[in-house]
Amino acid sequence: LKSPYHGGHLEVIVGPMFSGKSEELIRRVTRAVIARQSVQVFKPAIDDRYHVSAVASHAGRQVQAVAVRGAADIRAHLAGEGALLSDPGETPLPDVVGIDEVQFLGEDVVPLALDLASAGVRVILAGLDLDFRAEPFGCMPDLLARAESVEKLTxxxxxxxxxxxxxxxxxxxxxxxxxxxxxxxxxxxxxxxxxxxxxxxxx
Ligand code: ADP
Incomplete structure (x- = not known):
């Protein structure tokens, strides 16, 4: 009997700066590519542009990523590939969606991550759990509570x-x-x- 479970879920990687969050995201994404899965990685744009960029770790490893201004850009990008979230029957969504520095995206990233996971996507989010004051950072507590898996790095x-x-x-x-x-x-x-x-x- 085939399980109706599609495998979509949310994985969150957190820790302070230099804890290897980007490295871990790159590692998981690289393994998905080796498994011939389709992967799309995003990160917040530092400037005002929506463009092709890369996620790089402090140790120098990198993967291609699209720089976005917010969750709406991510929805637009996925829709632009023919994968409208409201119409998942069309062209399929990527198997895996990764987002680095997710703490800089607004609260809208929470419903986006949940929509993608519900649509069968493996969502991998990496970000700072605490800000420079050591207080919970923006949308991170919400994402941590809702994730199927959480990895805290030091x-x-x-x-x-x-x-x-x-x-x-x-x-x-x-x-x-x-x-x-x-x-x-x-x-x-x-x-x-x-x-x-x-x-x-x-x-
Ligand atoms: P993050 O995304 O969490 O900021 P990165 O994946 O970009 O982390 O970088 C992690 C790498 O940073 C480590 O593998 C190590 O080479 C380097 N590094 C520099 N300073 C430190 C430190 N204080 N603690 C641990 N790793 C450090």
Whole structure:
């Protein structure tokens, strides 16, 4: 008896910066390609354009991706390939849809991920679970709660070498303040992976 279950589901990969989220997404996508599955990867565009780009890990591995401004662009792109979500009988959706840096997409990414999983797609999302204040990041708690599978990765704390779960934001070499704006124009900004003990916020 053939199971009516189509295999669509949601996988979420989280952790701080440098924890290997992009590497893990690239690894899963590469294996799907080896299995001759159709794959489409997306990531948020830094600028205002919708274009072909790549997801790259800090260690230099990469896969092709489409840079998008939001979930609507992803729906449009999939529809553009003949795979309208409202009419899944037409050209099929990809077997696998991957999205990197998913925390930067708005709340609309949640219903999109659920629609795709319900339509039979394996959805693989990678993103930061916590922001620089170590508070839950945007749509991530919602996605984590709804996912069939969650992988939490750790980086290495740059201070003590312990497993790092936080992203330390530094401005001009100093820990950022709680109230600092998320985007700083022309600031000397950088990030480091830190453990719970060595993550700091300046008062
Ligand atoms: P993420 O997507 O989570 O930011 P990447 O997959 O882009 O992570 O990069 C992970 C790679 O970053 C590691 O395999 C390692 O080569 C490198 N790296 C640099 N700094 C660190 C650190 N503090 N902890 C762990 N890995 C680090």
């Amino acid at each position: 980086a290495i704390c740059t201070v003590c070498g312990a497993p790092a779960t936080r992203s330390q934001r530094l401005i001009g070499g100093q820990p950022a303040r709680l109230g600092d704006p998320v985007l700083l124009v022309g600031a000397q900004e950088s990030y480091e992976a830190r453990c719970r003990v060595h993550h700091e916020l300046r008062r």
